[in-house]
Amino acid sequence: MELAEPIVRVLGFVKRYKKHVAVQGVDLEIKRGEIYGLIGPDGAGKSSLMKAIAGVLTYDEGAVEVFGTLIDSERAAEQVKQQLGFLPQGLGLNLYPDLSVEENIDFFARLRLVPEPALIERKARFLAMTRLDKFRNRAMKKLSGGMKQKLGLICTLIHEPELAILDEPTTGVDPVSRRDFWTILAELLRERGMTALVSTAYMDEAARFHRLSFLSSGKVVASGTPAEVQALVPGLMVTFEATPQMEAIARLKTQYKQVEALGSLLHVFTEETIHASAMQSITSSLGDIRPVHLRVDEPELEDVFVALLLRQADQPPSAEMPRVTALAANHGLAIEAKGLIRDFGAFRAVDRVSFQVKSGEIFGLLGANGAGKTTVIKMLNGLMPPTGGEGWVAGADMKTAGGAIKERIGYMSQAFSLYLDLTVEENIRLFAGIYGLNRPATTTRLEWILSMAGLKGYESSLTSRLPMGVRQRLALGCALVHQPRVLFLDEPTSGVDPIGRRHFWDILSVLAREEGVAIMVTTHYMSEAEHCDKLALMFAGRIVSEGSPSEMKRQVETEAGRLVELTVDRPAPAINELELAGFAGVALFGTKLHLLSHDPEGDEPRIREICAASQGVVQSIKTRPLSLEDVFVYRVMELEKQERKQTTGVAA
């Protein structure tokens, strides 16, 4: 890595779409053998930059050099294309849905003139590595999101390009498949000596890269190794509980830019670098509210990015939540599901799911792609009749009072589902009309939504011209137009930048805490799941684990141990050895390794020994708090292991 010459060099890159400047002056250099990351929200210019490097998009200013060839014409691009592999954005968009897994691979290999013996050898290896070998003959359209992306990766790498360009390969993929994808990518690249340029919208994936550039509105905000980027914003993350929460947040916000409510916990980023003084400054700004369970940690990369974004731009139009005479805060049950079942033909998508959500509670439903989350939500809001079981939503029986339920709930679907060709105000008025609001009520709610979502000044803009984050807030506003008592959100924040996401969650916690709205949400962002009061993890249609975020973490800690982070100079070979030695949750993050251990101090010598045996020197070893992603991955991996055991048991 250190000796290598750069294989991609970008200087002063500018790309315009008509008048809109997508990328304005980006420089970057990619060295042989590294995984280079482009991180940034939607519309930051990642895709434009990647397409230009892949030679499929022209640019307006600057220079792009790939393998020493200046890409300035169609012909120059053709010269380097044989050495490139490009995976475009979107789940399986480059694949043919009606062809089988094997046919797709064969097609791409022959397109790239891979010799037949090499194809057979690589296909066997890649399929085994991605565990797709059981599904050789399955049509691509029948694969899950994570499997599609793995197949996309195989098809991109089948001709063994020197440089793989992967545009948001993990967007819309659940945490387990995501972790799997990264492991496979790292292994393939190392084994074949390839280089990769990868983009992502998940801030927590930044740690997977050797080096990265953080882009926002077409400019590089920060670049370097993850550690270098982290060092740009020195500071600490203070976590504690304080009641009343809303009042505590209001006080903290006068002093700190990053204040987040995660369930009952508060998360504050401070620029103090000494633990004791960080705690002290928090305590003093809270006044007479006493923080409890105070803890200080190193900030996550996501916190760093948010700090960088806040530093760079002015605050987004901060939304003052106008207080509304709260609906009679009724602290009864808002949603109750009892043994819900849904079959699609012979396939059971949802299997005896039961749970309860109280008014004013934020309930998170987690699970891999295809675990049945969306189906549960669709049954509860009346989009799909259940095959069996019972449910009550907002006091009405799902089976007999579908109409009454529809008047009392709000729903925001996975895909943006407002009218792009209507203006902001027209959309709000439309939904006000649909929910039967009269004229004065419409006017009051319109005002409320505009100020709640920070949409003042956008009233007459077409929805299609709004940035992603603003659109999502408008969608939330429209779902809230009739003051529903229950709110369903199906992956509401995919593609929204981290500041937009935090803003969105601020609104949700006010809704729950002050207006007593029950909120049920599904998400792939595990950092978001931390905001929920209660979580349920779904696997293969069943709820397999339930509790508050801290309860779920504690359960895993007692079962499997604490999270240990190792910095190893050659981490990859050690993974297998550590797994064989019985450690759970072994995962690679760039140059770091994570694993779970009951007794980190006691295990330390053993870990060092194993790493040394595979030529890795452990530079540091420390414990970290478990993240929900670790919990999620651990649980799902355990269940998959059990399932495999059962099926092999049956087969034997």
Added chain:
Amino acid sequence: MIVSGVPRSKRAAIWWGRLMVMTRKELIQLFRDVPIVVFLIYSFTLSVYISGNGLKSQLHNANISVYDADHSFSSRDLIHKFQPPFFSFAGELSSSNEGQYRLDRGTVSAVLDIPPRFHEQLAAGEPTAVQLLVDTTNSPQGLSAASYAARIVAQFGQEASLARFGGSAEASQNLPVIVSDHRVWYNPDQNETWFESISHLLRMITIFAMLLPATALVREKERGTIEQLLVSPLTPLLIMLPKVLAMTVVILCAMAVALFGVMQPIFGVPIRGNLVLLFSLTALFVFTTAGMGLFAATITKNQSQVGLLTLLLIAPMLMLSGVTSPMEAMPPWVQYLMTLSPLRYFIDVVYGILLKGNGLKELWGHVLAMGLLGGSLFGFGMWRFRRQFQ
């Protein structure tokens, strides 16, 4: 819908309010779709004008060339009988081969070949013949060119023989002759622009009535906006009906523009019947046809699919319902099949009201048929709509 404790009058007001906001939304969306608006305006103005003015099935200015091997008084006389507006003289040829060549190239549509000694034989009372070569690639045009030419030649022959027998045209009065005289009703000038512009208007109404609501519904599915409507208290009727309502309003306005902006002032198309009746029955027709389009929308996934499917439905409707050729000329099974085409009834309604001045007295059967068809198509569409999401 179950709304407990809300008085009936308030529920009706809410229902009405929902219908209005949804219809308004459809109209806004339609008018923001610039290509569709341009296409709509063109279809009901310029395109009606062009079809009324340009589409001629009668023989008009057919190019005719002559190879005259006789160069006599009689041959020149015969050539002079081929006159505009039916024929236009495109010059003499130097050989009969050249006539063949010009037909092949398509520069003339008929070639008249007059043999040598034409005049001599005619004067001597010997039988003689001329040859007419006609390009019938476009068969109606070619066939009518041939039959006009045959009539011209026959008349020329008759005059020639009369001249030989009696010397004068008056003598023909003594010969037994049957005169076939006809009176043309409803369109006494036999003005083709009336027929053509009205049938074009019918075509446009059919296409838009089918396509606009269908694409509006499919677009909601494609963009995912339908989910937001399905979780709201809207019934399927309240999702589908506003689309039909909005498109009906638009199509009626477009028809008014075509009728009072192009057809009446420029072509002088008469409006002999009741205008209110015409517009109400057009609304009924649009509703019926829209039902068909909405059904197509419920079995397709995206706009290109629904576009192709409606094309499949519209093409036979337009070809076989009697706009292009008369119903009676078709095989019985097509006639039976076409009883399911609302256009079949609507054609009679429009020609009837505009040209014949018909009222409900003559048209009630057609109105009933359209109503029944529309009701069942719309009902079927609603049933499919509910089914497709389960």
